[in-house]
Amino acid sequence: MLSIPFPRLTLATYPSPFHRLPRLSDHIGRDVWIKRDDVIGPAMGGNKTRKLEFILADALEKGARKVVTFGGLQSNHARLTAAAATRFGLELHLFFFERRPDRLQGNLLLNRLLGARMHFVPLGGGGGGMTLETTSRLVRLLALMLVGPHYFIPVGGHMWQGALGYVAAAQELVEQAKAVGIEEGWVIVAAGSGGTLAGLMAGFHLLGARLRPVGIDVGKLWKAFPRTIARLANDVCRHLGCPHTFRPEDVPLIEGTYAGEGYAVPTEQGNAAIRLLAQTEGILLDPVYTGKAFAGMLDMVERGQLGQGEPLIFLHTGGVPGLFAYTDALS
Ligand SMILES: Cc1ncc(COP(=O)(O)O)c(C=O)c1O
Incomplete structure (x- = not known):
């Protein structure tokens, strides 16, 4: 049992559902399970709920009134930061480094409904030219000029407080898996900012679990991405009082292979994975994150890269509101 002695707000009810996918398992000839973090939290949920419980607790403890974060359109x-900030009376500013679209669809529409202040600064960028840390430093400076003093949340909630959410999730998953006789297996997750993967790496390590995380990079967004993820996992272990050094080469990240042309550009494989899970199990994935990650899992199974008979656990991290911004690609 791990103790996580840091302040935490409540945004969801745990544990999130965990169950087998019988028809998909028959279809691919492997035992596949799903952990439903897509159904936790406010405003249509997702993995950021777990991170924000720790991040916003820290923000409130530091007396923050305004919160700033940024991301893709x-x-x-x-969206989840907008919902959670509203719930705790914080003023949220969202930065997007693209032109404001003529129509607000999917998550952008929900941000608007949730009352977030959105800043569109069409500077371009992205595409793997900078590290996540450098990008965050630059945005932080810009936000300081435009918004004034605030609590800053890096893209994707990529900070050790956020990753604590996935240490707690690792513990929850280990217990759920054990209850159905799974001690060893693979846990597949989409990697965008890498904080979910870092939290799972730290959590499974600290618990001595034999569940092995695999992160599927969905966007080719960051220079030196494995180093960034290793650093975050190390920070988490240090803050929990059990220092450990993950090296970049220890990070189980499949970089680039399933990202297609890049972040937020759907892939054929990803769209096929969305249809397959929808039509075997009635569960929806999204084209930006979970569809690509699920496609990666299916392909790796076919190539024999995910062991032989061990169970596979897909961590569904949410994202379904994004479906509604991709109607052309999916219809
Ligand atoms: C639906 C969904 N899945 C996965 C991820 C990736 O999580 P992380 O940023 O922790 O890598 C994100 C966010 O980036 C997301 O919104």
């Missing part, structure tokens, strides 16, 4: 992190 269909950022689920932005």
